[in-house]
Amino acid sequence: MSTENTAQSYRVVLVDDHAIFRSGLKADLASDMHIVGEAGNVEEAIAVITETKPDVVLLDVHLPGGRAGGGAEVLKNCAQLLGSTKFLALSVSDAAQDVVTVIRAGARGYVTKSISGEEISDAVRRVAAGDAVFSPRLAGFVLDAFGSSTAVSDIDEELDLLSDRELQVMRLIARGYSYKEVATELFISVKTVESHVSNVLRKLQLSNRHELTRWAVDRKIL
Amino acid sequence: MESPERSLLVRSEQRMIAGVSGGLAAHLGIPQNYVRLGFIALTALGGVGILLYAWLWVFVPSAEEAQADEARSWGTRTRSLAEEMNRVQQGFMRTREGWEKNSSWRELLIGAGLLVLAVLALGQWAGWNIRWDLIWPSLGIIAGILLAWLQLDEQVTGAGRKKSAPLLIRLGLGLLLVIGGLLTILSGSVGVADLLGGMWAALAILVGAVVVLLPWGTRLWRDFLAERSSRQAAAQRAEFAAHLHDSVLQTLAVIQKRSDDPAAVRTLARIQERELRQWLYGNQDLDDEDVVVEVQHEANDIEQLLLRDVEVIAVGNAQGFEGQQALVAASREAMMNAAKHAPGKISVYIECTEHAVEVFVRDRGEGFELDAIPEDRHGVRESIIGRMQRAGGSAEIRSSETGTEIQLSMPRNTTQEEPQS
Numbered sequence: 183m184s185t186e187n188t189a190q191s192y193r194v195v196l197v198d199d200h201a202i203f204r205s206g207l208k209a210d211l212a213s214d215m216h217i218v219g220e221a222g223n224v225e226e227a228i229a230v231i232t233e234t235k236p237d238v239v240l241l242d243v244h245l246p247g248g249r250a251g252g253g254a255e256v257l258k259n260c261a262q263l264l265g266s267t268k269f270l271a272l273s274v275s276d277a278a279q280d281v282v283t284v285i286r287a288g289a290r291g292y293v294t295k296s297i298s299g300e301e302i303s304d305a306v307r308r309v310a311a312g313d314a315v316f317s318p319r320l321a322g323f324v325l326d327a328f329g330s331s332t333a334v335s336d337i338d339e340e341l342d343l344l345s346d347r348e349l350q351v352m353r354l355i356a357r358g359y360s361y362k363e364v365a366t367e368l369f370i371s372v373k374t375v376e377s378h379v380s381n382v383l384r385k386l387q388l389s390n391r392h393e394l395t396r397w398a399v400d401r402k403i404l
Numbered sequence: 405m406e407s408p409e410r411s412l413l414v415r416s417e418q419r420m421i422a423g424v425s426g427g428l429a430a431h432l433g434i435p436q437n438y439v440r441l442g443f444i445a446l447t448a449l450g451g452v453g454i455l456l457y458a459w460l461w462v463f464v465p466s467a468e469e470a471q472a473d474e475a476r477s478w479g480t481r482t483r484s485l486a487e488e489m490n491r492v493q494q495g496f497m498r499t500r501e502g503w504e505k506n507s508s509w510r511e512l513l514i515g516a517g518l519l520v521l522a523v524l525a526l527g528q529w530a531g532w533n534i535r536w537d538l539i540w541p542s543l544g545i546i547a548g549i550l551l552a553w554l555q556l557d558e559q560v561t562g563a564g565r566k567k568s569a570p571l572l573i574r575l576g577l578g579l580l581l582v583i584g585g586l587l588t589i590l591s592g593s594v595g596v597a598d599l600l601g602g603m604w605a606a607l608a609i610l611v612g613a614v615v616v617l618l619p620w621g622t623r624l625w626r627d628f629l630a631e632r633s634s635r636q637a638a639a640q641r642a643e644f645a646a647h648l649h650d651s652v653l654q655t656l657a658v659i660q661k662r663s664d665d666p667a668a669v670r671t672l673a674r675i676q677e678r679e680l681r682q683w684l685y686g687n688q689d690l691d692d693e694d695v696v697v698e699v700q701h702e703a704n705d706i707e708q709l710l711l712r713d714v715e716v717i718a719v720g721n722a723q724g725f726e727g728q729q730a731l732v733a734a735s736r737e738a739m740m741n742a743a744k745h746a747p748g749k750i751s752v753y754i755e756c757t758e759h760a761v762e763v764f765v766r767d768r769g770e771g772f773e774l775d776a777i778p779e780d781r782h783g784v785r786e787s788i789i790g791r792m793q794r795a796g797g798s799a800e801i802r803s804s805e806t807g808t809e810i811q812l813s814m815p816r817n818t819t820q821e822e823p824q825s
Contacts, residue, residue: 274677296670318751322717325755356717357764357809358751 210299224248291315314383548581720756730795742767771803
C-alpha cells in the first residue's frame, strides 16, 4: 500500500470504455476519492496504471483493445503492481462468468455497476485496506465450487478446502448479510470476518481444485 | 368414429413419391396402404388417381414446411400477453407469405400441366384424335424431371441429408422415367439400332459438356452457398432487431415515463437486463423443473408484479424431490411477504445438498412478531409454516429490527418419513 496519502484519501483510476458511465461514477464517488486517471481500453489502462500507480483501480470487466482479454488482460499486464495497487472489478451485471476471470487474475473483489456511488466508495476503501469485497453472487459461486460434496482423499492442498468457519461466512454473505451482520451472527469481530473473506479470496485465486476448474470450464470462463 | 382431434393434413415425411398417401392416411386415420391402393384403383379408372395425387401434392404443405412455419411463428421465449398476441399475428402473416412464396412456382408449373391434361382428356371425350402414345411418355418425362428436381430441392435445404438411400432411389427412378419416356417417343420414328448408336454419341457429348461446364458449376454452387450464408446472417440480424425492439426499446420507453420513480426504474432495468441476458446466453443448462429455476421464476414474477429487487443466489441444483412444489410455493409466499411489507432489496439463497434443499428469504424491513399476527391472517402461518410441515419440511422465521429472514428446509431422499402434523 502506498503510505504517503493515508489521510482518508484514495487515488483512484477509472477504467471503463463507456464515457457516460465514467462521468456518472466520478460525480457519484465520495469526496475522499481522487480520480487520478481514466482509460477506455486495455492499452490506455495499462499505460495510465503503470504511470500513476494509484491505490485502487476500478476496472471494467469488458474492455475493448489489447488481445480482447478485457479487464483480465489489464490485470495480467499490471501483475508487478498487484502488491501496491488494488483492483476492484466492475461489471454490468453480477453474473459470475463476467467476474471470475478477473478475480482469478488478481482483482480483490467486484461490484456491479448498478450499485450506488456510496457503496462503490465503501468497496474502494475496503479494497484499499487490503480486504476483499464479496458480493452474494460471488459467495454463491465459491460455495458451488468449493462445496461440501468432495471426498477428503481428493483434496490434496490446504488451498482446496474452505474451513468450516469460512463456509459459514460465505453462506451468510450469499444469504445477503453484510460483513457486520455476519459478525453479529457468528459472534466474531468484523475484522475476523474480513480476514476470513480475504482467505477465501486467496484460495479462489490460487486453488487448482478440480471442481473449480470443472465449474469454470462448464461455464466457459477459463 | 370421428376422432376427437384430427391431425393436420400435411404431406408425410415417410414418403415414396411426395408423401401424399402417408399424409392422407394420417389425416383420415386409415392404413396408408389402403390409401395407396385407392390411388392405384383410381388411376386405373382413366388416370383420375394421378390427377388427384398431383393436386394434393401441389396444395398440401409438406410436414417440414408446416413445422418450419410453426417454428417461425412461435418463439421459445416467454413474453407478456400483448407481445405474444402481437407476435402471433406477425407470425401468422409471415407464415402465409412464406408458404405462398415457397410453393408458387410449383403451383404454377404443375397447375398448368394439370390444366393441359384436363383439356386433353376433355378433347378425347369430344372425339378429338389425340396421340396418347406421345402424351404418356411426355408425362413420364415430366414426372421424372419433377421427381429428380424435388430431391435436389430437399438436399439443398438440408433436411434429408441422412436419408440418402431413398433419395438416390427416387433420383434413379426419375432418371429412369425420363430416359424411358424419351426412348419411347424416339422409338416411334427411329430404328432400335440407330437409337443405341445415338445413345453412345449422346453419352460422349454429355461427358464432354460436363467436363467443360464443371468449373462453372462449382463456382455457381459456391456463390450460392455464400449468398445463402449472408442471407442467414441478415435474417439473424433482423431477428435481433425485432427482439431488441420488442423488449429493450419498450422497456426504455417505460423507463423514460417513470423516471420520477427511481425504484421502479431500477427494477425495470434489472428485469430487462435479466431477460436480455437470458435471451443472449440462455439458461445455465438447468431443467425447467429444477427447483432453482422454479424459485428464480417466482422471483422474477414478483419483481415484475411489485417492481422490487429480488436477488436469487443458488448453490447446487435439485429436482424431482418430494415436497418440491410445497417448497417453491412457500418460497413464493415468503418473497411475496417480503416484497409487500419490507423496503429495500430482497435476498434469496437456495442451497441444494444431498440431504436437503434450503431456501433463505431475507428482507430489510422492520421485522415482525409471529405471535403478533392475528389468527385470521393465513399468510405466514398457513401458506409458509403449515405448508412446509405438511410436506415434511420445516420453516423458521427469524425477525429483528434490521430485517426478517424466513428459512425453509425440505429434506431430500429421506425414505418414508411420516408427514406428521
